[in-house]
Amino acid sequence: xxxxxxTEKKKGKAVPRTAMPxxxxxxRVTNFNEVTxxxxxxxxxxxxxRCIQCKKPLCVKGCPVEINIPGFIKxxxxxxxxxxxxxxxxxxxxxxxxxxxCPQETQCEGSCIMGKKGEPVxxxxxxxxxxxxxxxxxxxxxxxxxxxxSLEHEGLKVACIGAGPSSLTVAGYLSSLxxxxxxxxxxxxxxxxxxxxxxEFRLPKEIVxxxxxxxxxxxxxxxxxxxxxxTITVQDLIDQGFNAVFIGVGAGLPKFLRVPGExxxxxxxxxxxxxxxxxxxxxxFPAVDTPAYTGxxxxxxxxxxxxxxxxxxxxxxxxxxxxxxxxRSEKEMPARLEELHHAKDxxxxxxxxxxxxxxxxxxxxxxxxxxxxxxxxxxxxESGRCSxxxxxxxxxxxxxxxxIIAVGTGSNPLMTNSTPGLELNKWGYITVNExxxxxxxxxxxxxxxxxxxxxxxxxxxxxxxRAAKEIARRLLG
Amino acid sequence: xxxxxxxxxxxxxxxxxxxxxxxxxxxxxxKPGNFxxxxxxxxxxxxxxxxxxxxxxxxxxxxxYLVLGKTTAQxxxxxxxxDILDLCGPLGKxxxxxxxxxxxxxxxxxxxxxxMHHIAKGHHMAGNHVIAIIGAxxxxxxxxxxxxxxxxxxxxxxxDDGSYGHKGLVTExxxxxxxxxxxxxxxxxxxxxxxxxAVARTTKPFGVKTVVSLNSIMVDGIGMCGACRVSVGxxxxxxxVDGPEFDGQLVDFKELSSRLSAFKAMEQISYEExxxxxxxxCSH
Numbered sequence: 001x002x003x004x005x006x007t008e009k010k011k012g013k014a015v016p017r018t019a020m021p022x023x024x025x026x027x028r029v030t031n032f033n034e035v036t037x038x039x040x041x042x043x044x045x046x047x048x049x050r051c052i053q054c055k056k057p058l059c060v061k062g063c064p065v066e067i068n069i070p071g072f073i074k075x076x077x078x079x080x081x082x083x084x085x086x087x088x089x090x091x092x093x094x095x096x097x098x099x100x101x102c103p104q105e106t107q108c109e110g111s112c113i114m115g116k117k118g119e120p121v122x123x124x125x126x127x128x129x130x131x132x133x134x135x136x137x138x139x140x141x142x143x144x145x146x147x148x149x150s151l152e153h154e155g156l157k158v159a160c161i162g163a164g165p166s167s168l169t170v171a172g173y174l175s176s177l178x179x180x181x182x183x184x185x186x187x188x189x190x191x192x193x194x195x196x197x198x199x200e201f202r203l204p205k206e207i208v209x210x211x212x213x214x215x216x217x218x219x220x221x222x223x224x225x226x227x228x229x230x231t232i233t234v235q236d237l238i239d240q241g242f243n244a245v246f247i248g249v250g251a252g253l254p255k256f257l258r259v260p261g262e263x264x265x266x267x268x269x270x271x272x273x274x275x276x277x278x279x280x281x282x283x284x285f286p287a288v289d290t291p292a293y294t295g296x297x298x299x300x301x302x303x304x305x306x307x308x309x310x311x312x313x314x315x316x317x318x319x320x321x322x323x324x325x326x327x328r329s330e331k332e333m334p335a336r337l338e339e340l341h342h343a344k345d346x347x348x349x350x351x352x353x354x355x356x357x358x359x360x361x362x363x364x365x366x367x368x369x370x371x372x373x374x375x376x377x378x379x380x381x382e383s384g385r386c387s388x389x390x391x392x393x394x395x396x397x398x399x400x401x402x403x404i405i406a407v408g409t410g411s412n413p414l415m416t417n418s419t420p421g422l423e424l425n426k427w428g429y430i431t432v433n434e435x436x437x438x439x440x441x442x443x444x445x446x447x448x449x450x451x452x453x454x455x456x457x458x459x460x461x462x463x464x465x466r467a468a469k470e471i472a473r474r475l476l477g
Numbered sequence: 478x479x480x481x482x483x484x485x486x487x488x489x490x491x492x493x494x495x496x497x498x499x500x501x502x503x504x505x506x507x508k509p510g511n512f513x514x515x516x517x518x519x520x521x522x523x524x525x526x527x528x529x530x531x532x533x534x535x536x537x538x539x540x541x542y543l544v545l546g547k548t549t550a551q552x553x554x555x556x557x558x559x560d561i562l563d564l565c566g567p568l569g570k571x572x573x574x575x576x577x578x579x580x581x582x583x584x585x586x587x588x589x590x591x592x593m594h595h596i597a598k599g600h601h602m603a604g605n606h607v608i609a610i611i612g613a614x615x616x617x618x619x620x621x622x623x624x625x626x627x628x629x630x631x632x633x634x635x636x637d638d639g640s641y642g643h644k645g646l647v648t649e650x651x652x653x654x655x656x657x658x659x660x661x662x663x664x665x666x667x668x669x670x671x672x673x674x675a676v677a678r679t680t681k682p683f684g685v686k687t688v689v690s691l692n693s694i695m696v697d698g699i700g701m702c703g704a705c706r707v708s709v710g711x712x713x714x715x716x717x718v719d720g721p722e723f724d725g726q727l728v729d730f731k732e733l734s735s736r737l738s739a740f741k742a743m744e745q746i747s748y749e750e751x752x753x754x755x756x757x758x759c760s761h
Contacts, residue, residue, distance in 0.1 A: 186699045188516055188523070188563040196697070225478055225565035227699055231502055254703040256713055263708060263732055265739040272702035280522065280696070286750050289522035289547055290696075291743035365735030412700045413718055 017119040018047040025345040029315050032200045032283050035342055036100075044129040048076035051121045054113055059123060062111035064462025065091050065098075065169070069108055069123055076126060085134040088127060093172025093215070094165065094461065096135045096207045097194060099128025102458045103305075103336045135210050152178025156475050159184065159242040161228035161415065164192020165457045166248035166448035168215065169464030170471070175218040177472055182242075184226040189279060192250050193449075193457065196279040197271075199309050201316070202339075205278075229418035234444055244471045247419075247430065247439070247446040248464065251454055252412030256405055257301060261359030266295060266367035270302070270310045270406035277313050295402025298322045299370050301356055302406035303333035305456075308340060310404040311348045319402070322348050327355045327375050327388035353377070355388065357395065359403060370400035409454045416450075429453055437467030445471065479560035480515075483537060488620050493543050493588060494553060495529070496561075501536030503528075503566045509599030510572030510690065510722055513540065514698040516563040517551045522747075524548045525695045527592035527667070527721075528567060530624075538566075541591035541620065547747040554755075568698050569721045572688070574599045577662025580606040582654060583629075584647050584676050586668025587613065590620045592690060593667040601628040605662070608633065610650050612672075616641035647672065648679045655683045663688065666725060670734050677725035687725035691716045694737060708732050 021037040022028075028035050039047065051073040059069045068087050075084030088095040104110070104124040112120030156179045160167035163185035171181040189195050191208040216222065226232050228249050237245045254269035256262050273292065276282045280290025294317040300307050303326040311322045324343070326333065329352045333340060344350070353375045360369040374394035377386035411428035423431040423440035430439055430446040437445045447463025449455060484497035503513065512527045530539035542549045555561070581600045585593035590611045601607050607628065612635040613619040619641065625632045633650050634642030643650055647668075655661055663686045666676035673689040680687040693705040693716045700718035707714055710727035714720060 186565060187697065188565070196701075223478065225563050226502070227565055227568065230567060230699075231506060231565065251701065253700050253715055253718070256703070256706075263706060263713065263736065265735060269703035272696055272704045275696050275702050281520070285743065286746050288520040289518075289747050291522075291740045291747070293739065293743070364738075365732070414700055 015046065015050055017050070017122055018043045018125070020122070020125055025342075025347070028201065029346050032316060034204050035201050038132055039125055039129040044076055044126060047122050047126055048073045050114060051077075052114065058111040058113060059108040059121075062107040062109075064107065064458050065465050067091050067108075067127070072130060073121070073123070073126060076130065081130055081133050084130045088130060091465070092461070093169050094211050095127050096131035096211060097165070097203060098458055098461070099124050099126075099131055100203050100207075101198060101336075101456075103456060105337050107458065132207075135207070135214070153180075153476070156180060157182065157242050158244045158246065158471060158475075159237045160246045160248060161232070161234075161237075162186070162192060162248040162250055162448075162450075163190040163212075163222060163224075164248055164250045164448060164460065165194060166460040166464035166467075167192070167246060168212070169461040170246045170248070170445075170447075170468040171220045172215055172218070173465060173468035174472060175215060175220045177476065179472070179475060181220045183220060183222045184228060184232055185222065185224050186227040186230075186249075187279065188224050190222055190224065192248075196275045197306070197309070198457075199274065199278055199313050200283075201312070202309065227414065229414035229416075234419045234422070234441065238444075243475055244443045244445065246437075246464070246467055246471070247415060247444065247450060248448045248460070249412055249415045249450045250460075251409040251449040252428075253410050254405065255408045255410055257356060257407065259356055259358055261361060261367070262403075262405065264359055264361040264367040265365050266293065266361075266401055267359060267403045267405065268293075270300075270306045270404050271409065273310055273404050274306070274313065277317070283313075283317060292317065293402065294318050295367075295400070296320045297398070297400045298402045298404065299325050299351075299356070299398070299400045300404045300406055301325050302408070303328075303335055304406065304408075305335050305339055307404075307406035308335045308343045308348075310406050312343055312346055314402065314404065315346055315348060323351045323398075324348060325351045325354050325356055325370075325372060327353070328385060329353060329377060332385045353388070354396075355390065356403075359400075367401055367403060368399070370398045370403060372396050372398060409449070411450065411453070427453065435466070436470040437463055438470065443474070478564075479562055480564040482555055482557050482559050482561065485555070485557050488541065489618055491544070491553075492618075493541065493620065495539060495541045495591070496552075496555075497537050497539050498561065498564065499536065500538050500564060500566075503564070504531045504533050504536050504538050507531045507538055507567040508571035509574065509595045510569060511567035512569050512698070512721060513538070513564055513566035514568060514695065515540075515552075515561050515565075517548055517555070518562060521551065521562065522548050523563075523696060523698065525568070525692070525698055525717075527595070527690065527692075529591035529594050529621075530598070531595070541588055543588040546744050547751040550748065550751055550755075565698075568717060570719070572596050572599055572665075572722060574603045576604045579660030579662045580608050580658065581662050582608045582610060582651060582664045584610045584612075584651060584664065584666040584668070584672075585621075586611070586647060586672040587618075588620065589668030589672070589690075590625075593665065594621050594624055596665050596667070596690070597625060598628060600665075606630060608654065610635070610647050610654075612636065612647035612668075614638065646675070648675045651676060652679050655680065655685065661685050664725075665690075670730055670737065673725060673728075674730035677728070677730075681726060688722050689725040689728060690722045691720055691728065691733060692737075693721075693733060694739065707736075
């Protein structure tokens with residue numbers, strides 16, 4: 001362990017970023033196992049040594065939950081993984097998840113000083129390495145050194161509606177301070193988008209389950225099949241004496257394209273397709289009962305992470321050809337870089353500068369043909385990306401028996417409709433105080449997609465952390 | 478959370494049963510028109526079923542199902558005292574109920590009669606004179622006549638084979654009634670898609686408000702996946718959060734029928750596998 005000597009660190013600059021072992025593309029398209037395999041201890045040590053331990057670390061500013069990044073990496077270098085895990089858990093309730101699904105290139109790694117001249121430190125991969133080593137081995141012991149995290153504040157209780165990343169963050173944070181947290185989830189399984197949205201090959205469900213088990217050990221109580229706004233309302237929870245309520249009900253109804261033919265059989269929203277495959281485990285049908293239709297020629301509309309997930313899922317379920325149909329060019333694609341690379345490696349075709357204009361079916365209502373129109377790039381629009389302009393008269397028909405629409409989601413009305421006095425913006429999302437996450441109703445907080453519209457796991461977690469801090473401040477002083 | 482089966486009653490042996498479930502948190506909130514989503518086993522599929530009745534005092538809800546695939550066949554194997562693994566609700570919008578001067582006609586076909594029962598009861602509670610028109614292929618397949626008679630001043634029956642009541646279709650009774658009584662306030666129809674479409678066609682010339690309750694395929698049932706989308710008046714609507722009840726004159730029934738067939742082949746595979754394994758167990 002001479003690795004922490006200063007000379008080693010200087011030398012670190014020349015060491016290339018440690019590659020992540022992964023299943024070869026030809027093999028992984030035939031299974032749903034995780035694509036990336038994780039660092040070995042040797043790889044982690046090599047990579048950890050590339051961190052130059054900045055005095056004013058920019059990476060931490062780039063992290064929505066403000067992980068002490070140089071801190072946890074330093075502990076890897078020192079060989080104290082246990083301590084490294086503790087550093088992660090101080091601010092992040094789901095490190096094994098974040099190490100896998102965060103868009104690090106625009107957050108911590110995007111800010112890493114090493115990236116200015118060369119390649120940034122692989123912070124996400126290191127986070128995953130440490131989290132996987134210690135994940136849920138005994139959460140209480142990790143945190144407190146004892147086998148039971150007893151509640152310290154018997155009288156205080158907080159309710160979270162939804163069991164996705166934002167609520168889990170609130171639950172993890174507050175329970176570690178000894179506050180009782182009850183989480184109400186509408187689906188039969190816990191984890192929200194981590195379970196129904198992100199595929200097994202990118203985030204094994206076992207990881208999510210273990211993280212949740214760790215929270216149970218910390219005293220969090222989970223209630224499945226409780227639909228926020230239906231089975232239980234905010235008022236019910238206030239009446240039951242909860243000191244604060246956090247609304248983290250996640251994404252809402254999928255957006256559609258408003259082109260003719262999108263209700264044909266074979267046309268799915270990405271939410272439906274992924275929910276069938278992930279929550280329903282349809283990739284093991286008929287061992288499970290939830291079916292997922294698989295086409296031969298599959299078109300996916302959209303180019304974000306969800307589109308990549310849907311495309312790669314269709315490939316694994318046996319599609320011959322999977323096309324990402326996108327109005328802009330590859331440069332504008334919003335997907336996480338690694339997902340785009342993985343998709344291309346797996347043979348997903350990028351059909352850029354094309355927009356769907358019609359879906360055509362047979363006499364029985366099954367999708368058969370997709371008509372696209374050529375596009376070109378114009379001036380940047382309000383999103384900063386070049387806006388697509390349709391090229392007159394340039395249409396093309398493509399054989400297509402399955403289409404997946406992954407162009408985002410709107411707000412879910414169940415919770416917001418059932419909560420009188422809850423202020424919403426013009427899109428139906430909940431308005432919150434940006435510093436505290438508090439809604440227009442005192443002591444009722446909200447975060448995640450129901451506030452921002454479709455965004456990332458980590459931004460939802462950041463919102464959860466903000467709200468949890470404020471709740472803790474109010475309850476504990 | 479699991480939900481215990483308190484009572485099970487076979488309505489049509491081997492085909493249709495009624496379950497009374499211990500679900501106080503759902504019963505407390507359930508209104509006519511609502512449905513639940515349930516899952517029978519660890520590898521099971523989520524399916525929607527309309528709530529046929531509620532007893533808020535007892536904390537129970539009643540559901541009625543027709544065995545037509547693996548999930549319902551599995552449900553049929555459960556007995557009183559068994560648990561349903563997952564049950565969530567009440568979902569969907571409540572039926573829009575108001576007091577009319579004239580009667581409200583509630584039309585039900587097949588298992589839809591049970592779903593219609595809850596809506597009819599809601600209209601009755603609001604003070605409406607409810608006429609129930611129910612139909613089945615033959616007398617033995619008719620459901621809920623007695624239950625409806627408890628509060629409906631008139632229960633009119635049709636069977637395809639004439640074994641009971643009017644020989645013919647429910648829409649024939651409906652049409653005669655609409656002709657005879659111009660004060661009909663509203664018509665509600667719950668049943669197979671062709672029946673609901675026929676009811677909408679029948680009421681159209683009379684200009685009577687016609688509500689249909691749609692049974693589209695659902696996955697989550699909580700406004701997330703869009704599987705249940707239907708075209709209503711040319712607009713995409715979601716049966717789980719915008720419905721399940723819509724204006725019968727505006728629903729694209731042809732599209733609904735087509736979408737309901739999307740997974741037929743795979744549903745068949747599941748069901749056949751289940752029947753094989755089930756027979757197997759019995760013979761050992």
